[in-house]
Amino acid sequence: MEEKGFKIQFPENSNHLEQDEEYFLLEYKGERKNLRCHDYSEIYSVPGLYEHLFYEKLKCNSPETVCAMLEHEVKQSSDDVSELVVLDVGAGNGMVGEKLLEIGVETVVGLDIIEEAAKATARDRQGVYDAYYVANLTNLPDPIREELLEKDFNCLTTVATLGFGDIPPAAF
Incomplete structure (x- = not known):
């Protein structure tokens, strides 16, 4: 689902990952890359990504x-x-x-x-x-x-x- 010019996708089986290993795939401006959920500098650099990832997708409140x-x-x-x-x-x-x-x-x-x-x-x-x-x-x-x-x-x-x-x- 495309939103705000980017797409994110979570890995199929990530239950085995430690907190500092959790990641998602980001498609943005023609690039695809894996970002750890704690790569805040890169996440904040994409307008709306932080909110979409943590609040819309992961339901943080x-x-x-x-x-x-x-x-x-x-x-x-x-x-x-x-x-x-x-x-x-x-x-x-x-x-x-x-x-x-x-x-x-x-x-x-x-x-x-x-x-x-x-x-x-x-x-x-x-x-x-x-x-x-x-x-x-x-x-x-x-x-x-x-x-x-x-x-x-x-x-x-x-x-x-x-x-x-x-x-x-x-x-x-």
Whole structure:
């Protein structure tokens, strides 16, 4: 099935594959190649591929789930969702940031280690984040560290980045 100028196909028998070996076949711009499901740089480079792969085909709904849980918990407290100042770690292409805005969060800052994620956010979800940083949390450049400290965050989100060793414990 062709969608958005690309086709994806999953291998017939992939039950034996480890998480870091899982892959799919991508047909895009006349090329066919296998991509691992964790080849984020390449996935983000194709408009709509991340959403199609993980949310439409693999039925991931983590951004909705996590943001709904956050909204519920904040409503149970005396706080207001609009007063949250959120650091979205592993922000990717902005899907979580977009959901945070939908529940009423007014200030969201994105951070990801992958440059292509920032480019995908600028391309697909422009304006979702008040700021977006490309940096490694275990080795933040001083100017970025200083800017983040000035933000006075009172909430941190991280969705889809805690599995598979994407963010090491030292980042926290």
